[in-house]
Amino acid sequence: MGYSQYDSSMQSRVPWNADKTVGTKRPLTQKQIWAIRFFLDREGRLRDRALFDLAIDSKLRGCDLVKIRIADLVSGDAVRTRAMVIQQKTGRPVQFELTSDVRASLFAWLERRGGSLDQHVFPSRINRTHHMSTRQYARLVDEWVTAIGLRRAEYGTHSLRRTKASMIYKATGNLRAVQILLGHTKIENTVRYLGVDIEDALTLAEHTDI
Template sequence: MGHSDLDPAVHERRPWNAGQNVGPKRPLKPRDIWAIRFFLDEHKRVRDRALFDLAIDSKLRGCDIVKIRIGDIVSGGTLRNRATVIQQKTGRPVQFEIMSEASRSLTAWLERRGGTIRDFVFPSRIDYLGHLSTRQYARLVDEWVSAVGLDKREYGTHSMRRTKASLIYKATGNLRAVQILLGHTNIENTVRYLGVDIDDALTLSERTEV
């Protein structure tokens, strides 16, 4: 049953987002990345270390990360340097690189995990033939950031997606490259996603002397 805006009870109800940060989630800084890696290694969380590294490198949404199959990142028994997946949201393919840290952690995880190329890289705890749920992935991210002293209200699965993209943008100022890497259909989405503002634009302009 709904409520009328004129009902006194409506104005007494606490907003669902009271006390929560519902804006864009912050990207991780390099020191945060290494702090999380150290935490996961120290606690021998092999799966989580592989998931974290792949999330950073791939820049994929959570719904795409959890559905990656072994065959997407492995060819001929060897981990690929680059992989391609079809995004659930857009239905378009996007490529990503697998760097040395992710390569090492994924290799260690897949050796323990086993499976065939048709299996998911990160299986569900309940249904081993299924994949890790996006809700469980979100819980893991909350745990990782909290473990290194970050406020989990300010970070989430989109922090994993934004981290490397933000670092690339800050290093190069190349919005088009970031748009391609994130798989955005238009550059305005990338501008909003990165939170590019007038200060960023002026800083980039000041680097170029004519």
């Protein structure tokens, strides 16, 4: 339903999407990933480096990422090579890999952080017994992308979730694998999430010789 241009109550109303980029947030490129890592290392921000690395490798939604506990990532005195969490949105488990560089940054942060296995990896600034809020996580992502010269309107927490998934799809064209890694219940969601279109399908077909 529209509004009359003569409705005085609407004269000063600002559209909810004014000056905002609406739609899917862009994934990061390899160059941008390393630029953010360099920035965080230079600033000595161990927690943020671990959070950023885990977000990229885990491909988790922000609500699941901030709730991860130390026990989810640690086995004995080492960081796991694979981990699993239950997704808040679907209630289903999703597994993810932890590469060597990511394990190293997590280990460095956990050594400084301390704490017991049942505590959150990234605690709240206000109450250490609670996890970091998704809002705080979003603010950090805004800061990271701005620090390397990107427009924060075009990037967000979902950029980190999409980054590795997009790279895997571009390298393999395997939608089913990406669906499993993202924890999507339907492959249609994965297609929509990655922005797969007819051009992608034709490009893959052109590179397949029979």
